[in-house]
Amino acid sequence: MAERMVGKQAPRFEMDAVLADKSFGKVSLEKNMAEDKWTVLFFYPMDFTFVCPTEITAMSDRYDEFEDLDAEIIGVSTDTIHTHLAWINTERTKNGLGDLKYPLAADTNHQVSKDYGVLIEEEGIALRGLFIINPEGELQYQTVFHNNIGRDVDETLRVLQALQTGGLCPANWRPGQATL
Numbered sequence: 001m002a003e004r005m006v007g008k009q010a011p012r013f014e015m016d017a018v019l020a021d022k023s024f025g026k027v028s029l030e031k032n033m034a035e036d037k038w039t040v041l042f043f044y045p046m047d048f049t050f051v052c053p054t055e056i057t058a059m060s061d062r063y064d065e066f067e068d069l070d071a072e073i074i075g076v077s078t079d080t081i082h083t084h085l086a087w088i089n090t091e092r093t094k095n096g097l098g099d100l101k102y103p104l105a106a107d108t109n110h111q112v113s114k115d116y117g118v119l120i121e122e123e124g125i126a127l128r129g130l131f132i133i134n135p136e137g138e139l140q141y142q143t144v145f146h147n148n149i150g151r152d153v154d155e156t157l158r159v160l161q162a163l164q165t166g167g168l169c170p171a172n173w174r175p176g177q178a179t180l
Contacts, residue, residue, distance in 0.1 A: 010137055046078075060100045066160070
């Protein structure tokens with residue numbers, strides 16, 4: 001039986017990544033926590049696929065909205081940082097990513113994907129998982145679904161804003177509306 005993660009401390013991680021300036025570096029939950037940032041951690045199956053670039057670029061195009069909410073985005077797959085960089089250096093019109101405003105991390109040993117329960121072990125790739133972690137390191141939200149479906153950036157922003165109210169948000173709550 002799977003163990004509950006929401007409401008508990010999120011698994012800590014540090015991974016190699018291609019940073020927004022296209023340099024190689026590291027990303028970690030501890031760094032975001034030290035900077036009092038929320039973390040939006042999302043997993044995707046593979047570089048150079050068809051659904052993935054639509055959601056990765058959509059998140060990048062809305063990055064400023066996440067930044068305004070004191071949130072850092074980290075995209076993760078089991079591909080290498082070199083594959084990530086090649087995909088970032090490929091134009092969007094050619095199924096590439098172009099410039100991104102947040103890092104893509106490489107979970108090449110699959111440990112972080114395992115820790116977050118999204119690894120498809122027989123394929124060595126991750127499901128589409130999205131996790132929102134507060135600045136104290138507590139996992140506040142998770143969603144995992146089939147790899148054929150891209151995520152909704154509006155919904156991710158809505159959930160992040162709802163979590164940040166600290167209140168009870170009813171069904172269909174939108175930013176600016178009253179909490180319960």
